[in-house]
Amino acid sequence: MAEQNKNNNQQVDVNQLLKVRREKLADLQAQGKDPFQITKYDVTNHTTEIKDNFEQFECQHDEEGKLIKDDAKLVSIAGRIMLKRVMGKASFCNVQDKTGNIQVYVARNELGDEPFDEYKAFKKMDIGDIVGVKGYAFTTKTGEKSIHATEVILLSKSLQILPEKHHGLTNTDLRYRQRYLDLIMNPEVKDTFIKRSKIISEIRKFLDGQGFMEVETPMLVHNAGGAAARPFETHFNALDEDVKLRISLELYLKRLIVGGLEKVYEIGRVFRNEGVDTRHNPEFTLMELYQAYTDYHSMMDLTENLYRHLAETVCGSAKISYNGIEMDLSQPFERLTMVDAVKKYAGVDWNEVETLEQARELAKEHHVEFEERHKKGDILNLFFEEYVEEHLIQPTFIMDHPIEISPLTKKKPENPDYVERFEFFMNGWELANAYSELNDPIDQRERFAAQEEAFAAGDDEAEHTDEDFLNALEIGMPPTGGIGFGIDRMVMLLTDSAAIRDVLLFPTMKQLDK
Incomplete structure (x- = not known):
């Protein structure tokens, strides 16, 4: 009974979370910011390309620790939010595209033309949402290759909840049925x-x-x-x-x-x-x-x-x-005839088998099952399947x-x-x-x-x-x-x-x- 109550409570929690996501979408639509109305986003780079060629993209900090933004190095990526840590004046998220993923640093006072409003919008985004990000590549104090965002735009609202990242998606049947989740x-x-x-x-x-x-x-x-x-x-x-x-x-x-x-x-x-x-x-x-x-x-x-x-x-x-x-x-x-392979692994020389009756007797002796319709050559193949195939590594x-x-x-x-x-x-x-x-x-x-x-x-x-x-x-x-x-x-x-x-x-x- 306790386990059943626990499952019921979990279902209620999930239903509530799904309801909240739909409410967020409704709010955006009421404000004229329906993400599903966006038709395209200009992607200039992918995450693995940035990380593999980081010296080419990286921007440095000045003596006061402020990022030196080089517009020639501005990157634009798009992908799915897989991790999100919201803090006071700055937050982090992890964006995954087809090639990999990268950390994105989002500062409250540096995001877009109306940074505070856009930062509030970012804080309401959920794991699973698809976003477009513009910004500059830099290395954090902990040494992680990241993007300092100047823009984070919601391109598609996820109305479902992704499996918990730590445990991943391990249910084999679900993985095959919902391959899109498996790929994510x-x-x-x-x-x-x-x-x-x-x-x-x-x-x-x-x-x-x-x-x-x-x-x-x-x-x-x-x-x-x-x-x-x-x-x-x-x-x-x-x-x-x-x-x-x-x-x-x-x-x-x-x-x-x-x-x-x-x-x-x-x-x-x-x-x-x-x-x-x-x-x-x-x-x-x-x-x-x-x-x-x-x-x-x-x-x-x-x-x-x-x-x-x-x-x-x-x-x-x-x-x-x-x-x-x-x-x-x-x-x-290696190249072997079927007859030589059966001789090598089953110890039966088919060159000495002259009649169907001999083939059937050999099959019975070696516990090789056959049907009445099977001819001499069919039984040779049955010997091959029974005794040889497993050895052909x-x-x-x-x-x-x-x-x-x-x-x-x-x-x-x-x-x-x-x-x-x-x-x-x-x-x-x-x-x-x-x-x-x-x-x-x-x-x-x-x-x-x-x-x-x-x-x-x-x-x-x-x-x-x-x-x-x-x-x-x-x-x-x-x-x-x-x-x-x-x-x-x-x-x-x-x-x-x-x-x-x-x-x-x-x-x-x-x-x-x-």
Whole structure:
């Protein structure tokens, strides 16, 4: 009962504080000083720029201790009040903008044309309010880089109360639902998303420098192909047709290779109707690229060079750390076939497995669960997932997958049970998937037919036949290398983020009323 009364009292206090904020706004509006009527503010500098180049901006004091105001050094910033200490003739506040924060010194007799009125107005401002500040950079007696304000203008009134600064915003569910609060209260979160933006920018620079062309392809499709995943479905009212949200970028990008564009890539959202966990979100960012007249070995070289470039430019070193584990991208990445990897970590030599029955018996002996529809190659992949993935901490390419799990990939000429495919692993995660692309339309039709059979047998993630794509292949597609990168996992790795929701600004969440 005592705890309940305490919570009730806290709620009453919060309601009263919210009421006071609205009353302050009403008073300003009655005086013709509605902050929401202000349309712009001239910002000349940001807080981190001032602090990083302080000698350029700093003003000195004269012998009497009065600030020497050099108009050539006048700065103008804007941001949110995060801390406020009101005293008699002078006060302090801390203003936070997109780059950082800085202390602002506000003196009663030096603020604006009508200093006393403006100082009273400043004293009524609340933590969370957005303000514009003009003034001069100086160093306080305690050595803190600050701005001596000549103007503080309220640009937007905060009608809500920010979380208490000392404890921050720690409720994970609230952080994801109200990312705007998370960005305000947790500087490291803002840093993560700034770094995400830089990663994508550097990817574009890298690929543009390699002669790739960025393109865009449809999100609403009739046949969601190119990956093993269940699609989301919706209805297109204007055409009175059911359509799906894309699960991959692959099939349209290959059409462009047929069209002669030779080097194309796309960075975009894809949608897969699957579960949510630390590494999966139903909508996520995928990058796929395709290059004519090359194969999966070239895609390995490109992947290695791209990841090394991103580590060096975004993280500052080819050696990165995730959850305290160092991964070295400066050395050549290990390259293992899936068969060799299973032999290395599970002690099973798949070269000696000749029949499906042998594969099933091995699976039973090693407690690897499989389904009746699974073929020999499927079971090899299950062994890989069970015994190998967790060991792939350092950068590793796993090559030459079984044909059963690779319906869009060229067969290895010397062994048609396997295909020219690789997956790139670090930290035990799959980070990229690449092929020597299948460009034989007859073989592709047969693979689609096998996928249709798998779908009929209960595999709801199997591919469906895409007649227009087959028509494009019949027109003729050159030998091509292709690769898909999961951008979100890449960002997780390069920012040392624990979960995919930490690198998605607005992750998929269940409605609160559900």
